[in-house]
Every structure is written in structure tokens, then in C-alpha cells.
Amino acid sequence: MPHRHPAPVSRRHFLGQLSIGASAALALGSDVHGQAPAAPRKLGVVLAGLGNYAKGELLPALKETQFCRLAGVVTGSAEKGQAWAREHGFPEKNVWHYDTMAQMATASDVDIVYVVTPNALHAENTIRAAAAGKHVVCEKPMAVSVAECDTMIAACRKAGRSLSIGYRLHYDPYHQELIRLARTQEYGPFLKMTGGFGFHMARKVWRAEHKLAGGGPMMDVGIYAVHEACLAANANPIAVTAKERPKTRPEFFVDVEETLDWTMEFANGAKAELFTSYQENLNQFRAEAAKGWYEVGPPAFSYRGLKAATSTRGALQFPPLRQQAAHLDAIARSIIDRTELPTPGALGRRDMVIIEGVYEAARTGKRVTLRW
Numbered sequence: 001m002p003h004r005h006p007a008p009v010s011r012r013h014f015l016g017q018l019s020i021g022a023s024a025a026l027a028l029g030s031d032v033h034g035q036a037p038a039a040p041r042k043l044g045v046v047l048a049g050l051g052n053y054a055k056g057e058l059l060p061a062l063k064e065t066q067f068c069r070l071a072g073v074v075t076g077s078a079e080k081g082q083a084w085a086r087e088h089g090f091p092e093k094n095v096w097h098y099d100t101m102a103q104m105a106t107a108s109d110v111d112i113v114y115v116v117t118p119n120a121l122h123a124e125n126t127i128r129a130a131a132a133g134k135h136v137v138c139e140k141p142m143a144v145s146v147a148e149c150d151t152m153i154a155a156c157r158k159a160g161r162s163l164s165i166g167y168r169l170h171y172d173p174y175h176q177e178l179i180r181l182a183r184t185q186e187y188g189p190f191l192k193m194t195g196g197f198g199f200h201m202a203r204k205v206w207r208a209e210h211k212l213a214g215g216g217p218m219m220d221v222g223i224y225a226v227h228e229a230c231l232a233a234n235a236n237p238i239a240v241t242a243k244e245r246p247k248t249r250p251e252f253f254v255d256v257e258e259t260l261d262w263t264m265e266f267a268n269g270a271k272a273e274l275f276t277s278y279q280e281n282l283n284q285f286r287a288e289a290a291k292g293w294y295e296v297g298p299p300a301f302s303y304r305g306l307k308a309a310t311s312t313r314g315a316l317q318f319p320p321l322r323q324q325a326a327h328l329d330a331i332a333r334s335i336i337d338r339t340e341l342p343t344p345g346a347l348g349r350r351d352m353v354i355i356e357g358v359y360e361a362a363r364t365g366k367r368v369t370l371r372w
């Protein structure tokens with residue numbers, strides 16, 4: 001699979017990812033003194049957090065990957081971990097508690113820890129995994145603040161390990177087509193972007209609590225629209241404005257937003273007008289340029305069944321693909337081949353800078369300038 005480079009990130013944070021080569025050599029047991037690396041083997045992946053996404057999507061994806069295998073779990077329940085070991089064929093010694101992750105350091109059959117816990121726990125789990133000498137894949141949002149992202153990047157850099165973010169859409173063909181159109185400028189630069197991601201949250205879960213989620217739908221699903229707008233613009237935004245809509249269920253969304261509209265402005269005059277909600281459904285993205293448009297969705301951001309159309313080619317159909325398997329394999333390949341990571345921590349940090357800006361704009365009512 002060819003490597004597509006992510007949208008621009010700041011030079012300083014890109015440089016922060018450059019210790020990966022040496023760590024990959026260690027992970028693969030290859031000769032760090034310059035001899036040819038050992039033949040690629042499947043990298044051992046530990047899932048940290050056995051909730052819905054780990055069980056429903058990452059577990060089946062791991063079974064489809066070419067370059068990864070499930071090697072263990074981190075869980076608060078030893079019994080659950082042992083059951084996973086028996087059912088999915090990894091040794092029972094590879095069941096850790098969040099507090100015993102340091103012991104992973106001696107597990108030579110583990111290369112990567114995939115952090116799939118609630119958002120506010122991503123930083124501590126990433127830092128523990130890196131300190132145990134493992135590469136890290138961390139789910140989106142990378143963390144709940146830019147400051148946390150910085151500590152995560154620093155911890156992985158210090159440990160000489162890579163840090164990737166679970167942006168599964170990077171390898172989805174419907175999104176690769178957007179990336180291609182943004183880069184080739186077949187229709188000219190995309191100057192007007194619209195859309196967003198929202199759904200009706202029926203049952204209160206940690207996602208609606210600031211303490212564990214760090215925010216409301218923006219942190220959870222709005223981030224997809226933030227990321228997509230950057231891909232379409234092929235740039236980072238220079239400023240944001242935002243407005244929170246009045247809550248229709250204030251007792252439900254006590255300390256997080258329920259619905260948010262925001263605008264991202266880019267240096268070339270492009271604008272993205274976006275939406276996220278835990279009240280209303282939307283799952284769509286449209287990018288318009290002088291000579292044409294591209295529209296993904298509905299659904300645009302789901303795991304499967306995506307749709308897209310362009311102004312010149314009508315409806316597009318790509319073969320089905322398990323996004324998480326393609327993404328995990330791309331990350332593993334970049335570790336094995338010592339090439340640039342497809343979705344590095346710097347990209348997760350970039351999105352967190354934008355999200356913090358959006359929250360500040362919503363709180364103050366002012367246009368917030370973003371500095372890179």
C-alpha cells in the first residue's frame with residue numbers, strides 16, 4: 001500500500017517523530033549497527049481498553065491484517081483478560097492491568113500498544129506504554145488538551161518509540177479521493193467546505209462527561225470534520241470562530257456542549273463551515289472549488305457503506321475495505337520499513353490545537369487566531 005502523507009503539521013512536531021527508525025530496528029530485532037534488518041514479521045499488538053471499539057472493530061480488523069497480530073490486552077478485569085487470551089490465542093502472561101503496564105517491558109512478543117480507553121486516559125496510557133518500550137497507537141481524540149499531546153509526543157520521543165493516532169479514514173478510498181483531489185487541484189483549490197458529524201445520543205455514557213471525554217460531540221465526532229476540512233484545504237487553518245447552540249437537554253449535557261457550529265478559515269481564503277451534535281444527525285462532507293465539487297456521504301465518516309459523488313463523475317463506488325485493518329497495516333509497515341508514519345501524533349496534536357481554538361471561540365464569542 002502506498003504511503004500518503006498527512007496534511008501539513010508544524011515542523012517542530014514533525015521532527016518529534018523522527019526517532020522512529022532506531023526504535024523500529026529494535027522492535028524488529030534487527031541490527032542497529034547498519035546491517036540489513038531481519039525479515040518483517042507480524043508485529044504484536046496489545047489492546048489497552050476492551051470496550052466497544054476494541055471488541056467490535058479492532059479485534060476483527062487485527063485478524064485481517066497482514067503485518068499485525070493480537071498479542072495481549074490491558075484491562076481492569078483480569079478474568080476478562082484471561083477469557084480474551086483463551087478465546088483469541090495469546091498467552092495468559094500477556095494480560096496486564098493499567099497499573100502494571102510497566103511490566104510489558106519484558107514482553108519481547110509485544111511491539112505496539114493500541115490505546116482505546118476514554119479520551120481523558122489516553123495520555124497516561126500512552127506514556128505508560130512508551131515507558132515500557134512499546135510503539136503506541138492512540139485512539140482519537142489524541143488527548144483532551146494540547147498540553148497532554150505535548151507530553152505524549154515527548155514521552156514517545158524519549159523512549160525512541162513511534163506514536164500514531166487512530167485516524168482510520170486515511171486509508172479509506174472515499175477519503176483518499178478527497179486527498180487526491182485536494183493535492184492535484186483537478187477542480188482548483190477547495191474554497192468552500194461544509195458538513196459535519198452528529199448523532200442523537202440516547203443513553204448517557206462517559207462521552208457526555210467532561211471528566212472522561214474532555215468535551216462533548218466535538219471531541220468525539222466533530223473531530224472528523226476538523227480533520228477532513230484540513231485534508232480538503234491541504235493546509236492548517238489560520239483562525240476559527242464558533243457558536244454553541246442552546247441545549248435542548250441541559251440535564252443530560254451538564255458540562256459538555258450538545259451542538260456546536262464552527263468555521264475554519266484558511267490562508268488562501270478557503271472556509272469550512274462545520275457542525276457537530278449529540279442531538280441531531282449529520283454525517284456528510286462537501287468540498288467545492290471553482291471547477292467542481294466532491295461530496296462524501298451520507299454516510300461520510302462511518303466504518304462502512306460510505307458514498308461519494310463528484311460534479312464531473314457522478315456517484316463513485318470503491319470496493320469495500322476494513323478501514324482499521326488497512327490503517328493498522330500501514331502503521332505496522334511504516335514501523336517495519338522505518339518510513340514516515342501515516343497518521344503521526346503531530347497530526348493528533350494539530351487537531352487538538354484547532355479544537356481548543358474552537359472551544360475558546362465558542363466561550364468568548366471572538367475569532368481565535370491559530371499559531372503553528
Ligand code: NAD
Binds near residue numbers: 049121
Ligand atoms: P467504551 O466505553 O466502549 O470502552 C472504553 C474502555 O475503556 C472500556 O473497556 C472501559 O472498561 C475502559 N476503561 C478503562 N479505564 C476506564 C475508566 N476510568 N472509566 C471508564 N472506562 C474505562 O468506549 P469506546 O467506544 O471503545 O471508545 C474508546 C476510545 O476509542 C475513545 O477514545 C473513542 O473516541 C475511540 N473510538 C474511536 C473510534 C474510531 O472510529 N476511530 C470509534 C469508537 C471509539
